[in-house]
Amino acid sequence: MRKILTAAAKELLLLRRDRTGLLILFIMPALLVIVITLVQENVMELTGQKKLQVLFLDMDDGALGSSVRRLLEEANIETVVLDNAQYNDAHLRKTIAAGNYQVGIVIPAGASAEFYNSAARLLQTDAPSTTLRQTAPQPISVFFDPGVMPGFRSGVKAQLSLMLRTISMGAKIENLARKFNSTLDSLGLPQEYAQLSSGELAKRLSHPILALKERQTGTGAQNMPEYNPVQQNVPAWAIFGMFFTAIPIAGTILQERKSGIWIRLASLPVSQLQLFTGKVLAYISVCLCQFMLVGFIGYFLFPHIGLPPFTVFQNLLGVLLIILCISFAACGFGILLGIVCSSYEQASAVGASFIVTAAALGGVMVPVYAMPEIMQHLSIVSPLNWGLNAFQDLLVRGYSIFAVADDLGRLVIFFLLTIIIAWKLSRSRI
Amino acid sequence: MAATMITRNSTVSSRQNDGQPYAPYALEAASLVMRYNKSGAPALDNFNLQVKKGEFFGLLGPNGAGKTTAISILSDRFPADSGSVCILGDDYTRQRNRIKQKLGLVPQEIALYDNLSAHENLAFFCKLYGFSGTALQDRIQQGLAFAGLTDHAARLVHTFSGGMKRRLNLAAGLLHDPQILFLDEPTVGIDTQSRHLIHEQLTRLNHGGMTILYTTHYMEEAQELCSRIGIMDSGTIIKLGTPDELLGRSNHASLENLFLSLTGHQLRDT
Numbered sequence: 001m002r003k004i005l006t007a008a009a010k011e012l013l014l015l016r017r018d019r020t021g022l023l024i025l026f027i028m029p030a031l032l033v034i035v036i037t038l039v040q041e042n043v044m045e046l047t048g049q050k051k052l053q054v055l056f057l058d059m060d061d062g063a064l065g066s067s068v069r070r071l072l073e074e075a076n077i078e079t080v081v082l083d084n085a086q087y088n089d090a091h092l093r094k095t096i097a098a099g100n101y102q103v104g105i106v107i108p109a110g111a112s113a114e115f116y117n118s119a120a121r122l123l124q125t126d127a128p129s130t131t132l133r134q135t136a137p138q139p140i141s142v143f144f145d146p147g148v149m150p151g152f153r154s155g156v157k158a159q160l161s162l163m164l165r166t167i168s169m170g171a172k173i174e175n176l177a178r179k180f181n182s183t184l185d186s187l188g189l190p191q192e193y194a195q196l197s198s199g200e201l202a203k204r205l206s207h208p209i210l211a212l213k214e215r216q217t218g219t220g221a222q223n224m225p226e227y228n229p230v231q232q233n234v235p236a237w238a239i240f241g242m243f244f245t246a247i248p249i250a251g252t253i254l255q256e257r258k259s260g261i262w263i264r265l266a267s268l269p270v271s272q273l274q275l276f277t278g279k280v281l282a283y284i285s286v287c288l289c290q291f292m293l294v295g296f297i298g299y300f301l302f303p304h305i306g307l308p309p310f311t312v313f314q315n316l317l318g319v320l321l322i323i324l325c326i327s328f329a330a331c332g333f334g335i336l337l338g339i340v341c342s343s344y345e346q347a348s349a350v351g352a353s354f355i356v357t358a359a360a361l362g363g364v365m366v367p368v369y370a371m372p373e374i375m376q377h378l379s380i381v382s383p384l385n386w387g388l389n390a391f392q393d394l395l396v397r398g399y400s401i402f403a404v405a406d407d408l409g410r411l412v413i414f415f416l417l418t419i420i421i422a423w424k425l426s427r428s429r430i
Numbered sequence: 431m432a433a434t435m436i437t438r439n440s441t442v443s444s445r446q447n448d449g450q451p452y453a454p455y456a457l458e459a460a461s462l463v464m465r466y467n468k469s470g471a472p473a474l475d476n477f478n479l480q481v482k483k484g485e486f487f488g489l490l491g492p493n494g495a496g497k498t499t500a501i502s503i504l505s506d507r508f509p510a511d512s513g514s515v516c517i518l519g520d521d522y523t524r525q526r527n528r529i530k531q532k533l534g535l536v537p538q539e540i541a542l543y544d545n546l547s548a549h550e551n552l553a554f555f556c557k558l559y560g561f562s563g564t565a566l567q568d569r570i571q572q573g574l575a576f577a578g579l580t581d582h583a584a585r586l587v588h589t590f591s592g593g594m595k596r597r598l599n600l601a602a603g604l605l606h607d608p609q610i611l612f613l614d615e616p617t618v619g620i621d622t623q624s625r626h627l628i629h630e631q632l633t634r635l636n637h638g639g640m641t642i643l644y645t646t647h648y649m650e651e652a653q654e655l656c657s658r659i660g661i662m663d664s665g666t667i668i669k670l671g672t673p674d675e676l677l678g679r680s681n682h683a684s685l686e687n688l689f690l691s692l693t694g695h696q697l698r699d700t
Contacts, residue, residue, distance in 0.1 A: 006557040010546070017545045017586075260539025264602065267505045267535035267612075269527045270558045 003270050007278020008285075014252055015286065021248040025286060026293055029241025033294050036365075037233040037307060052156065055104040057082040057092045062112025064167065068105065068140070071163040089141065096143045097397060099389075102369055103156055104143040114138050118209045119171035123179045137211035140164060146397045148369065149229075164210040172209075234298035234310040235391035236364040239384050241294065242287040242326050243355045246334030249283055250347035253338025272426050276419060280331040287327035311395070318394050318401035325411040326387040332418030333383070339422045358382040363389075386410045455516070456610045456641035457481040457504065462513035464499055464665075473499040474510065475665035481643060481658075483518075483609075486636045488656030489645045490685075492693050496665040497645040498538065501614050504643070505535045518609060531559070534608030538615045540595045541602070544588040548579050548598055551587060552605060559606040569605050577601040578627065593624030600628060610641040617651065629655060649686040659685075663693045 015021055054072060056079040058065035072079050080101065082092060089106045096104040115138045142160060144153050256262045265275060298310025312319055334351070341347035359365060361378055362385030368376055379385045390404040390411075462477040473496050481487045491497045503510045506522050506529070515522060517529045542551050552573045553566065561569050574580045577597035587595060600616055613632070617625045632655060636642050646652055652659055653673045661669040661676075669676060669692055673685060682688040 002560075002562070003558055006554060010543070010550075010554050013550065014543065014545055255544070258539075259544070260537040260541035261543065263502075263505075263507055263537040263539070264535060264541040264555070265558075266507045267530060267533060268555065268558045269530040269560070 003274050004278045004281060007270075007275050008282040011252060011279050011282035012285070015248060015282070018248060018251075021251070024244050024247065025241060025290060028244065029237045029290060029294050030297055032240065033233055033237035033297060034301070034305075036237065037229050037298075037302070038305070052103065053078045053080055053101055055080050055082060055092055055095060055101040057084060057087060057089060057104070058107045059084050059089070059109040060107045060111045062107075064112040064115050065107040067167045067170075068107065068163060071166060075159060075163070077159075093143055096145050099145050099147055099369070099392070099397070102145045102148045102152070105160070106141040106143075108139070108141065111138055111140070115168075115210065116171060119168070119175050122172060122209065123175045137209050139211055139213040141213055145369070147367070147392050149367070168210050230298055230302055230308050230310050231396050232367065232392075234294055235395065236359075236388050238291045238294040239326055239387045239391075240355065240359050240364050241290045242323075242387075243330045243333065243358070243384060244352075245283045245286055245290075245327075245330050246337055246355065247348055247351045249279055249331060249334025250338035250341060250351060251344050252279070253335065254341065254344050254347060257338075258343075272423060276335055276423065279335065280328065283331045283334070284324065284327040287330060288323060291323050314398075315394050315401065318404070319391075321401060322387065322390045322394065322404070322408065325390075325408045325415075326383075328415035329383050329387070329411040329418075332415035332422070336418040336422045339425045355384075358384045361385065362387075383411060383414050386414075454482070455480045456483045456485070456518055457643065458514075458516040459500070459504060460514045460516075462500070462503060462510045462515070464496075464503060464510045472665050474503070474513075477513070477666055479660065479667060481610075481641060483641055484636070484639055486632075486642045486655055486657045487644065488652035488659040489643060489662060490647075490649070490652055490659060490689060491645075491662035495662040495693070497662055498614060499665075500662070501535075501612050501643070501645060505533060505612050506530070531606065532609045534603040534606065534611040536600050536603035536611070536613045536616050538618065540587075540599050542587045542595065542599060545586060547584050547586050548574060548577070548590075549583040551598065552602060555602050556605045561606075573601040573605050576604065576631065591621075593620040596620045596624055597628065600631070604635070608640070610643070611635070613642065613644045615646055616644075617646065617648065625651075649684065649689060653685045661689060661692055668692055 015025075054077055056069065056072070058069075058081070061084065069079055069081075092104045092106060095101060118138060140160075142157070144156075256265065266272075295310060295312060299312070300309075303309045333354075337347050337351050341350060359382075361375065362368075362382030363371075363379060364384055368379045368385065371379065386407040390407040393399040393404045393407075394401065457479065458481075459477060459479045462474045463472055464474040465472045475496075477496065477500060479500075489497050489500065502508055504515055504517070506526065509522075518532055520529050520532075522529060543554070546554065549570060552570045556566050556569045556573075571580070574583050577594070577600065579594060579598060579601075582590070582594065587598065590598070596616065596619075600613075603611065603613075617628055620628075629651070632642060632644075644652070644656060656673065658670070658672050659676060660667045669688075671679070676688060677683075677685065682691065
């Protein structure tokens with residue numbers, strides 16, 4: 001253990017004297033998180049232009065559901081219909097909460113009958129005006145992934161509300177026409193004798209009889225912060241910075257290889273694995289400091305520049321575990337880079353290209369759900385996506401640490417694979 | 431070199447009392463074969479060498495003769511394709527760490543961290559040998575004195591001259607007081623003063639009982655320092671003996687003439 005700590009202390013000492021390395025590791029993510037969050041604060045609220053996919057569950061199987069689906073299709077919104085014989089709204093809620101779809105709609109059983117009865121009740125000419133107040137709007141449930149942006153959510157809600165209003169209006173007009181026809185027919189009176197004045201008719205027609213009700217997906221978490229760009233960007237850019245530790249790690253390995261230090265180390269009573277462990281230990285502490293720096297910026301600085309504060313305290317232990325797994329993956333990548341590349345310049349270019357590509361693919365720059373479908377599928381190969389997904393599940397969707405075990409497992413496996421390959425190659429690279 | 435550092439007082443019998451096997455040779459290499467690629471010529475081709483305890487052995491050869499490959503295999507940098515290596519009675523397959531405690535290596539390159547000071551470099555390598563506390567501080571001070579860098583202990587290595595780096599490079603290989611020392615061209619590219627100091631220190635170490643295996647391209651250096659010399663070419667030793675024996679047998683006026691007659695005049699660009 002002493003030899004591992006010696007190797008770790010040496011790494012930190014070397015890093016302390018590497019001003020460029022420190023600049024990359026600490027100043028870059030700090031600047032990026034501030035600039036990108038400020039930019040996205042506006043853009044995110046306005047966007048959501050991707051073709052929307054709505055998960056649709058019709059428990060009613062009536063005319064109302066068909067009308068809603070028809071209008072969704074007319075609005076170029078793709079519906080993925082769940083079979084109501086196999087699934088219930090709990091399944092839909094779970095699927096949405098898992099982030100597989102961003103929006104879900106449930107038409108409850110008996111909704112069509114209730115809806116048309118309501119529409120008919122509004123036109124009962126003999127009913128007192130209190131009938132209007134007694135006719136409660138029929139709720140159509142809509143669910144949102146807690147990870148979607150507020151602007152996007154508002155846009156979808158507005159669009160759905162408009163569709164429901166259109167359906168309502170259609171039903172009302174249909175009833176109205178029927179009523180008028182039958183009244184006029186039975187009395188044989190001209191139109192000006194109709195009991196309903198045009199003002200009263202308009203009032204009745206504008207009364208809502210359907211309402212959109214947003215419901216919680218019910219992950220069980222309490223007091224979760226509302227989604228905002230800060231909750232997305234702080235972990236995202238912290239992960240980005242953490243992965244950049246790979247470049248100084250590769251740099252020290254390449255220096256050791258080029259200068260003959262590795263030849264000396266190979267003659268010392270210390271194993272390559274102990275030396276690697278020392279490096280990993282040192283850079284895990286660096287990653288922790290990076291996250292703390294970016295987190296503190298989010299928590300203390302952002303409220304002063306008009307942004308919501310970063311909230312992390314609901315599961316601090318889980319956050320720590322995620323940071324640890326991301327750090328392992330970043331260190332493993334750095335060690336492999338140092339072994340595979342033949343110069344620092346090569347390692348910097350390859351490392352930076354990999355990290356930027358993996359960041360773009362992993363949802364650091366643009367949320368995954370806003371990407372084209374093919375990119376969404378590709379995003380699962382990015383280690384930065386695994387880390388970010390774990391943070392999103394924990395900090396936004398309110399899942400427990402056990403629910404993100406798959407992402408953490410991927411990060412640990414990535415670390416083990418990189419270390420094993422590096423270790424196997426290391427003897428031939430001395 | 432500081433008088434307190436690295437004197438070889440231990441005897442064969444005392445090492446036997448430590449439970450280590452009796453070994454008349456400090457180093458024995460038998461039938462070593464090494465190929466870097468399957469189709470090419472072997473870097474080592476049936477390489478055999480025995481170095482007695484306390485010997486100052488010089489390994490000479492043109493570029494590509496296999497000197498560095500031999501030292502790399504003898505110091506466990508990588509294994510040979512076949513053959514065996516025995517260091518002070520132990521072999522790497524069974525007692526790797528025990529050998530490493532007894533073996534010092536000074537690579538051809540400056541194997542030091544540029545952005546660490548002389549003190550920090552020595553402290554790092556010393557700790558990896560397992561030293562701590564007072565023993566650690568003593569070893570570092572002795573190492574700095576050995577390299578003549580006590581007054582420059584806090585300076586970063588990248589600010590040193592070539593000679594200072596070479597001396598520190600040598601000191602770093604001697605921190606644990608090894609019984610056998612491998613030196614791969616330790617005087618390349620340094621001034622006469624530093625070379626002279628290194629020669630003096632190595633002679634003193636050898637007189638103290640340390641076995642030294644030395645590779646160099648400087649013939650006069652080998653003639654001055656080494657008690658026995660092996661001339662290598664094409665991965666094997668082609669001539670072996672004391673400097674006097676080699677010159678006496680061959681009727682050449684200098685070791686350089688003998689070397690050229692054995693290895694030829696053609697350039698060896700590797």
